[in-house]
Amino acid sequence: MKLVLVSTPIGQLGSGRGGGVELTLSSLIKGLLSLGNSLTVVAPEGSVIPIKSELVKLIEVPGVDQLSWQHQGKNESIVIPYGGVLPRLWDEAIELGKEADAVINFSYDWLPLWLTTKVEPPLFHLISMGGVSLAMKSVISDLSQINHQRLAFHTKRQAADFDLSDDPVIVGNGFDLENYQLQLDSGGPLGWAGRVAPEKGLEDAVEVAVAHRDRLLVWGLIEDPEYALRVESSFSPGVIDWRGFLPTQAFQKELGECRAFLNTPKWNEAYGNVVVEAMACGVPVVAYDRGGPGELIDSGVTGWLVPPDDVDAMKAAITRINEIDRRTCRFWVEKSASQEVFAQRVLTWVQSGI
Ligand code: UDP
Numbered sequence: 001m002k003l004v005l006v007s008t009p010i011g012q013l014g015s016g017r018g019g020g021v022e023l024t025l026s027s028l029i030k031g032l033l034s035l036g037n038s039l040t041v042v043a044p045e046g047s048v049i050p051i052k053s054e055l056v057k058l059i060e061v062p063g064v065d066q067l068s069w070q071h072q073g074k075n076e077s078i079v080i081p082y083g084g085v086l087p088r089l090w091d092e093a094i095e096l097g098k099e100a101d102a103v104i105n106f107s108y109d110w111l112p113l114w115l116t117t118k119v120e121p122p123l124f125h126l127i128s129m130g131g132v133s134l135a136m137k138s139v140i141s142d143l144s145q146i147n148h149q150r151l152a153f154h155t156k157r158q159a160a161d162f163d164l165s166d167d168p169v170i171v172g173n174g175f176d177l178e179n180y181q182l183q184l185d186s187g188g189p190l191g192w193a194g195r196v197a198p199e200k201g202l203e204d205a206v207e208v209a210v211a212h213r214d215r216l217l218v219w220g221l222i223e224d225p226e227y228a229l230r231v232e233s234s235f236s237p238g239v240i241d242w243r244g245f246l247p248t249q250a251f252q253k254e255l256g257e258c259r260a261f262l263n264t265p266k267w268n269e270a271y272g273n274v275v276v277e278a279m280a281c282g283v284p285v286v287a288y289d290r291g292g293p294g295e296l297i298d299s300g301v302t303g304w305l306v307p308p309d310d311v312d313a314m315k316a317a318i319t320r321i322n323e324i325d326r327r328t329c330r331f332w333v334e335k336s337a338s339q340e341v342f343a344q345r346v347l348t349w350v351q352s353g354i
Helices: 020-034 085-097 110-115 134-150 202-211 225-233 248-255 273-280 291-296 311-318 326-336 339-353
Strands: 002-006 038-044 056-061 102-105 123-127 151-153 190-193 216-219 240-244 260-263 285-288 303-306
Touching: 002 020, 002 085, 020 038, 020 273, 020 339, 038 085, 056 085, 085 102, 085 110, 102 339, 110 123, 110 134, 123 134, 123 339, 134 151, 134 339, 190 202, 190 248, 190 273, 202 216, 202 225, 202 260, 202 311, 216 248, 248 273, 260 273, 273 285, 273 291, 273 326, 285 291, 285 311, 303 311
Parallel strands: 002 038, 002 102, 038 056, 102 123, 123 151, 190 216, 190 260, 216 240, 260 285, 285 303
Antiparallel strands: none
16 A cells, blocks of 8 residues: 555654654554555654665654643643644645555644544544543544544553444554564563653652662653652652663663563553563563553463552562563564554554545
């Protein structure tokens, strides 16, 4: 197929500001190319794509970032800043879409969803968050009533946030498994990764590390520096080992040395890339049974799920981490979340929608 992929209007691809969407798009590009599709990626100026090929073209668009919905109130209005990159991405995408089979949207924004019934090219939307705002919930349910097949979600739990007209299309997510090495040594420290922001619940993971007299290795973009400082100053110095935001190669190498990975979301996490990245390196995950991670971890097999916000249960689960076979974690990712199986699920969705 000839496809146009439209990136998030929050940060350039490669900057980390777009969160998990960046990796999703990057593995999908590689997966779709390996299946022989030809792609045009429309993304904010300064973006980098993971592969050079005659079958993929990058169109860079200048403009001001969109504000992320996850840090706005539920009742907030739809705001597009002056000089915003979002409408400019869609000016390009709609033109390019006239020559393509379909346009796939990766941004969590009102405008592209609303445009779906107004423009000629078939627009598809991979929704990347749960129902964090009423405006988004309503535009997604409206589209589901009119053309449900244009929507796909990462997990069932994410999709359950929305009022949909039919069963949701679930495509999961995908990873380039050549980038992640299985590490079998199970004696390392505890790890945590993600955007450092309140909805990720870092403080709970630090509490678990303190209880086990361990360090907590933390990777990720410090999106909210005040929050990071607050968490750090609530515990003795040295418990958190800030590792920074690393490129995947370096990130997975350090991640794979952990004996367990903690995931402590306070919101309905749509998927949880870092959970699967840890498993790809063979690291068992202990997570709250909430949102995507609750659907990705097979408790007792690839890690342990504990009741949401139950820090004591998480502390106890760490003592049983050696019951998990690290090879099983990697095997789950190979079977369920490679970039090839993900690309195939996305193609099946788009083809049946057309
Ligand atoms: N990540 C990274 N380097 C790091 C830490 C994190 O590239 O040092 C990436 C990670 O690969 C993942 C993203 O940050 O793709 C976080 O995505 P996730 O789905 O876990 O959460 P989101 O930020 O989308 O809420």
